[in-house]
Amino acid sequence: MAEVLDPPRWQAVGLVIDQNQRDFLAGRYSLAEDLLAWFKAADLFRETQDERMILREPTSDDLRQHKTWVASLIAEGERLVTEALARGGLAEGTARFKLADVEATLEILYLAQREWHGPKMPKTRQQEILKAVFNVEEPAT
Amino acid sequence: MSRNPQLEAVFEARYAWENAPGPERAERLRGYHRLLDEALAKAAFTATSRDELEDALVEAYREFCRAKRLEERAKLSRLR
Numbered sequence: 001m002a003e004v005l006d007p008p009r010w011q012a013v014g015l016v017i018d019q020n021q022r023d024f025l026a027g028r029y030s031l032a033e034d035l036l037a038w039f040k041a042a043d044l045f046r047e048t049q050d051e052r053m054i055l056r057e058p059t060s061d062d063l064r065q066h067k068t069w070v071a072s073l074i075a076e077g078e079r080l081v082t083e084a085l086a087r088g089g090l091a092e093g094t095a096r097f098k099l100a101d102v103e104a105t106l107e108i109l110y111l112a113q114r115e116w117h118g119p120k121m122p123k124t125r126q127q128e129i130l131k132a133v134f135n136v137e138e139p140a141t
Numbered sequence: 142m143s144r145n146p147q148l149e150a151v152f153e154a155r156y157a158w159e160n161a162p163g164p165e166r167a168e169r170l171r172g173y174h175r176l177l178d179e180a181l182a183k184a185a186f187t188a189t190s191r192d193e194l195e196d197a198l199v200e201a202y203r204e205f206c207r208a209k210r211l212e213e214r215a216k217l218s219r220l221r
Contacts, residue, residue: 039163046159054206100167107170108159111195121196129197133184134148 009048010065016041017072024080031087032095035080035102042073042105049112063116070113077106147183151176151198152205 020037023029029037052062084090084099130136154176158169177191189197 036163050206050210054203055210097164098167101163101165104158104166104170105163108166114192115196115199121193121199126197126200129186129189129194130201132186133180133189133194133197134145136145136148 009052010062010069013041013045013048013065013069016044017069017076021076024076030094031080031084032090035084035090035095035097038073038077038080038102039097039105042077042109045069045073046108046112053116067113067117070109070116074106074109074113077102077109081106147176147180148198148201151180152202155202156206156209 016037020034020041023037024034049066052058053066058066081099081102084102090099127137151173154169154173158166158173161169174191177194181187181189181191181194
């Protein structure tokens with residue numbers, strides 16, 4: 001039963017991202033509102049990531065969905081930052097957040113992309129770094 | 142993995158950054174990066190970068206997140 005109920009989490013992430021993109025292209029909301037919607041989509045994505053890939057073992061479908069939506073959120077976030085920069089930044093008083101907060105959220109997404117889909121560090125190198133920097137040992141499993 | 146307080150502080154700082162409200166994220170990111178840089182400087186380990194250090198911590202950080210999420214769930218269920 002759980003398997004039947006679970007997949008809509010990724011579907012919801014995709015629907016929110018798609019709707020935000022359509023709204024942005026149609027110019028339905030202000031830039032600050034588009035950015036706020038993007039923040040919320042990124043938060044929903046991270047909630048789903050943790051629910052499906054941290055609290056349990058991710059399936060191949062989870063990894064595929066994750067790869068798709070993290071790339072999409074990064075592209076959308078970068079586009080919004082570019083748009084904001086083209087307008088000389090976010091107008092004072094239009095939002096509680098700054099452009100630096102958007103970039104810090106993009107960093108979260110880039111890190112998730114690298115960690116889940118990038119090249120894996122060899123175990124021996126991992127152990128060498130952890131020992132040298134934190135003096136901790138990790139079993140070589 | 143055995144832990145040390147400096148490593149715990151790095152994990153706490155990353156978790157705080159990733160789970161902060163939008164308007165606090167830039168400041169939280171600076172705090173997290175500062176701890177990574179301090180750890181590298183203290184160890185005088187010049188053969189690695191901030192990115193590589195993060196890559197070395199991937200599995201341990203996932204374990205940390207799992208424990209945090211389960212703790213949050215337990216707190217929520219006690220409140221309900």
